[in-house]
Amino acid sequence: MTSRLRGCGTALVTPFTTGGVLDEDALRALVDWQIAQGMHMLIPCxxxxxxxTLSAAEHRRVVEITVEQVNGRIPxxxxxxxxxxxxxxxxxxxMQAIGATHLLHVTPMYNKPPQRAxxxxxxxxxxxxxxxxxxxxxPGRTGVNLEARTCLELAADPRFVAVKEASGSVAQIAAIIRDRPEHFAVLSGDDGLTLAVMAHGGEGVISVVSNVAPGIMVALCEAMERGDLAAARALDTRIAPLIDAAFVESNPIPAKAMLSMMxxxxxxxxxxxxxxxxxHRPRVRDILLQVGALAS
Structure with missing residues (x-):
């Protein structure tokens, strides 16, 4: 787990039963399916x-289950x-005590701290x-943007190994890629910018839509990594309608609807x-059929 992070990682949804409690069986099955589809890393919670909206005990259990099912195969x-x-x-x-290999830390929301904070x-x-x-x-969720210079200041410290960049600014992301140290990975935080970020030299994506179509997103990242731009463009075109559908309402509302349909x-x-x-349901179902994520 010491090499630079790369490829596609799924920002996992958390399954609940109809009664609203954690669905451990569905979570285990989701993790197994993701790995079978070639996923490079998984990001619970x-x-x-x-x-x-998870309790402390639920948060711990989701990560425990993910770690158990992964069993050391991917980060x-x-x-x-x-x-x-x-x-x-x-x-x-x-999270360290229960076996996670890495931590994901979002910029603090609501407080709006300055860059030095x-x-x-x-x-x-x-x-x-x-x-x-x-x-x-x-920043669209937290109200504060981690500027490129601040990200690079942190990246100089080897304890920080990557950024999930969802500012939506390709210029900002490109600036980080250009000046980051060798150990530091730059991962798109927007599915729709995966190709662009990797074209600039980024390592991949932490994806929402890969909950639903993991194989396509894995293949897109792998095509970009081997320099097959034509294949990557074709995959990007194929997945684009599903990405749009996955954000027709606030994430993860559409993703859970899709997984339920599946x-x-x-x-x-x-x-x-x-x-x-x-x-939105007819359109979402039609797009799932179109990309082959749902049997007709």
Whole structure:
């Protein structure tokens, strides 16, 4: 697990039963399917996994199950973020104790810390635990952008091994790729920018849509890595409608609807999220059929 992270990683949804409790069997089956489809890494308990509405015990159990099912085959990058640095440290230590290989730490939401405070936050976490850290920049959710210069300041420290970059700014991402140290991976945090980020020299993507179509996203990343741009473009064109559908409402609402249509889990979400609006269902089902993710 010491080599630079690369390829496709799935930001796993968290399955619940119709009664709203963690569906351990569905989670195990999802992890097994992801690995069988060639997934390069798995990321439980991020925003796609509804981490903010999991109890501490549920959060621990989701990561435990993922670690058990993976059984050392690929990295498990456990979400451990918080806008309270001490809570993030406590959770990080727990994720390390149960076997995660890496930690995913999002920029603190709501607090809106300045750039120097972001550096202090991430360094405090790194000082308190021993796992390599993937930084997650998603200003659309957190209200703060981790600027390229700040990301590069952190990247100079080998304890930070990658960034999941979801700023939506290809220029910002390209600046990080251009000046980052050798050990530091740059992963797209937007499915639709995977090809562009890898064309600039990034290593891959942490994906939402790979919950639903893991094989396509894995193949896209592998095509870009071997320099087969024509194959990657064809795969990008094929997956583009599914990416659009996966964000027709707030993530992970559409992804869970899709997985329910595929028979992999219930559509149950935790409030304040609610199931996909009926108006979107015919289109979503048609796109699943179109990309071959759902049998007719």
């Amino acid at each position: 991020g925003s796609t996994g509804e981490a903010v 498990v990058i456990a979400g451990a973020g918080s806008n309270d640095t001490q809570k993030a440290i406590t959770l990080s230590r727990e 972001l550096v202090a936050h991430f360094r405090a976490i790194a000082d308190a635990c021993d796992l390599p850290i993937v930084i997650y920049n998603v 028979g992999r889990m219930t559509e149950t979400l935790r409030l304040p999220l609610v199931p996909l609006a009926d108006v």
